[in-house]
Amino acid sequence: MAAAETARQRLAPLAEEDTLSLGERAYRRLRDSIVQGMLPAGRKISERSLASELGISAQPVREALRRLEQDGMVVTLPRRGTVVAEVGPAQLGELGRIRAALEGVACALAAERMSAAEVTAIAAILPRMKAGTDAADTDALDEANEEFHGIIHRATGNLFLMRSLASLRAYDHLGRHRAVGSTPRDMPKALAEHCGIVAALRRRDPALAEARMRHHVLRSLVTNGVLPPQPLRRP
Incomplete structure (x- = not known):
């Protein structure tokens, strides 16, 4: 059950032919995933895991997460790292x-x-x-x-x-x-x-x-x- 849930929540790789920068595409994909509930509130975010799922390097993911933190959609917590923020x-x-x-x-x-x-x-x-x-x-x-x-x-x-x-x-x-x-x-x-x-x-x-x-x-x-x-x- 847990494995099936994890599979459903995996993010689709980004297409190379897209014209936007990798950082912008990663930001939009992660933002939309949070909006749609694929990345639920409280979920811990791993740069390496996200980079692997999106099929890109860690740098554009890091850039996207910085923007999402500025937007208030993710937060960095002591001893927990980066997690999806709860927006009530x-x-x-x-x-x-x-x-x-x-x-x-x-x-x-x-x-x-x-x-x-x-x-x-x-x-x-x-x-x-x-x-x-x-x-x-x-x-x-x-x-x-x-x-x-x-x-x-x-x-x-x-x-x-x-x-x-x-x-x-x-x-x-x-x-x-x-x-x-x-x-x-x-x-x-x-x-x-x-x-x-x-x-x-x-x-x-x-x-x-x-x-x-x-x-x-x-x-x-x-x-x-x-x-x-x-x-x-x-x-």
């Missing part, structure tokens, strides 16, 4: 509020700095979101959502903000992975909110863009059960 509901809620604030700031900056081409690009995502909503296609919606937020983040031109949001997105994925409250009936809300955000960006209205983005993130956290129900006035 309260911490997810706190981090969600921080992400809502930063996403709002990013949207405000984007409203001021986006090029016409970037505005066109983000508006072009809305029909895909509409199609995904009509079909209740969560995979398509997740992909479109990542692109949507990515355009906004890059438009800020603020590297610190982009890195901070990239770290917090891992916790967003973790919250959604544990979510029990989200249903297809909630998808039209998200679509309407994305349309409202694009309208604010087109108007070059930083205050409105920030308010609408912050509302969108907080509403999604409530819907997914990460935050308790609370009155949210739509901006």
Whole structure:
């Protein structure tokens, strides 16, 4: 039984043809494994074992673990070494509020700095979101959502903000992975909110863009059960 469980939890080797650096690929693979529960809270992390499972040297694994420790997803404990951190509901809620604030700031900056081409690009995502909503296609919606937020983040031109949001997105994925409250009936809300955000960006209205983005993130956290129900006035 233990051997079978260990086999199920082994990580797939990284493909050599991937274009990202080994450190980046190792970081993403380990982060996703933590989010999906393949590397559960409290599990001891061995650089050598992970390097063997991923089919790479220890150096990129060491780099990935440093980043995960900065993100708070792993911790180094006395006499235990590096272990996967326990991220409870309260911490997810706190981090969600921080992400809502930063996403709002990013949207405000984007409203001021986006090029016409970037505005066109983000508006072009809305029909895909509409199609995904009509079909209740969560995979398509997740992909479109990542692109949507990515355009906004890059438009800020603020590297610190982009890195901070990239770290917090891992916790967003973790919250959604544990979510029990989200249903297809909630998808039209998200679509309407994305349309409202694009309208604010087109108007070059930083205050409105920030308010609408912050509302969108907080509403999604409530819907997914990460935050308790609370009155949210739509901006």
